[in-house]
Amino acid sequence: MRKKAFKAAAPYTFPVLMGYLFLGIAFGVSLVSKGYHFCWAIFMSLIIYAGSGQFLAVALLSGGASVLTSAFMTFMVNARHLFYGLSMFDKFEGMKAKKPYMIFSLTDETYSLIYRTKVPEGIDKNWFYFFIALLDHFYWIMGGAIGALAGSLIKFNPKGIDFAMTSLFIVIFVEQWESAKSNLPAILGIVATVAALMLVGTKEFILLSMIIIMLCLILLKGKLEPKLKEDTSC
Template sequence: MTLDLSSLLRVFKLTLPVATAYVPLGLALGVFMVSSGIDWYWAPISALVIFAGSIEFLVVTFIISGQPLIAVAWTALIVNFRHIFYGLSFPLKSMKSRLQKAYGVFALTDETYAIVCASKGRPLRGIDISLLQVISHAWWVGASFLGAVLGSLLPAEVTGFEFALTAMFIALAADAVSNDSDMSLLTYAAISCVFGALMEFYILKSSFLGSGLICYLLLISKDYKQAKMEVPLHE
């Protein structure tokens, strides 16, 4: 299976929307790592080896606060648990070699999954999907490297880069709440925070995030199941 120039350009153009997210966040990750006292080269290394977006920001916090390994592993599992469901419809069978398949699983992100499963026109071949993931990965690694270099040049008094990912999630949450007519999502978030706090202080230390996410997942799953039951059957 070969890749011609037209296919290469097509796949590259598909990664441009990914770059609009990966480049600013990658820059923020690199600067954040350096400003947190971590050597600059760990930014591109983590981007290359971990390649999990939000988890990489959390890893910096975990390193600084000295969180136990079990807490890091549990948080990573909960945050990226959605990727298990992505695998149900990801066209892994279109990839021929074992290396392609292994990298396809490793480099499966929200953005590449959305592009692959919602591509318009001619569907992507296995080699196209691999190239899409490689280029997207390169955007992330390159931006993290550049951010680390810039961060090492910035004066120490410049702070606030650690808020980049938080700001993104706040914007996404605000958008979700604004489209939630009955405010159920906000209510579920509050309930989940209380549940996570109770678990953290009274039952299992360092379990706030994991417990809160599980509680929130159960609450929205209840609504999904109820809405599915209310859909009228067509004869």
Template sequence: MTKQRKALAAAFPLTIPVMAGYLFLGIAFGILMQQKGYHAGWSALMSLIVYAGSMQFVAVGLLSSGFHLVQTVLMTLLVNARHLFYGIAMLDKYAGMGKKKPYLVFSLTDETFSLLCSAKVPEGVDKGWFYLFTSLLDQIYWIAGSFLGGVLGSSFSFDTKGIDFAMTALFVVIFTDQWRMPGSHPPALVGLLASVICLLLFGAQNFLLPAMGLILLSLILLRRRLRKGGEAQC
């Protein structure tokens, strides 16, 4: 077995929870695009070259209301600002990835970040290919769901209100799986505590960015202690 096939075989089981969420949410996105007059090919193309999850749902409204460059840029920065923190956290893991690195950076979604932070590369599996296939499989699920949703949306329509809760449910599953791993509790508790504090201080509409900043600062300050205890997960 080649190292690529070995890495693919190791990465696929890890991505199954994401597959369930991405197919479902991708279908919802494809249906919304179809309802706005964009066929399945446009949905799949956006998922291929944009691949921004929640921002793609926002983009459906932007496309239907007319394109405004400044508004679109600012909205994209606000919605995806959390990826700045993800990127900083992955600097060590992505070091030395060579030609794989540009795609790994492009494909770093919320769920892929969670998987790569909590996953341990199996013994004998090439780390670079393992990371690449984990990221690639997640994007393939999203593209497939988007295309399927566009096809289904051309046949029937239904009320999609509340369907995006599947993303929240997916995060709960990933968090629970990470919590069950030995030594993963301190970073998780930091994240929960920082989020609750910022939620109380800034409210539900404005707490995300302050919470991400507080989490990042806390993990930087506690990084040495977590490493000494063998508890750093990302």
């Protein structure tokens, strides 16, 4: 059962592999360039597992910020993950011992895959979702380790590598747009993000945009729910 679930889940994670590998490498190179030992890249990727948060932590710590300040800023940058869990009650039902890890490993890309991917017939849902999360996490750790080792041995300019995450977001968005029965949630997301950006600027718009999106989705729940259930039915 587990072997079948693993084989079924792996192909869905390959786009994430490409994005996480290059972005993880960029993180590893950035970390060691600030004077940290390469082992910290593996440790942070294993325990923190937050792409933008890890880049921010490196910048803050190398700039003299306290661990507490770095932890708080990392939390704020990734506060959008609080909203992800609201739509995962049904998906994570019956996870039992796997649930804590599933909550921990719910990154942007993992959330997108789990939320949108239909479980193949004959495959255990819980193990399928678990292996998607586990593989994505492994890719991120692997990328960080490779980047840190390479950065400690070879000196080069990593400028531009971090665009891999932006590219990955675009690919996932386009795939969802083409496959969704209703594109209204995506349109709401774009409009809310632009509105929040205009209201509060680049530093604080993420949390505000997520609040606006959630309020809109709650108000339009009756209209959207039938189509969303059709999209995500397993």
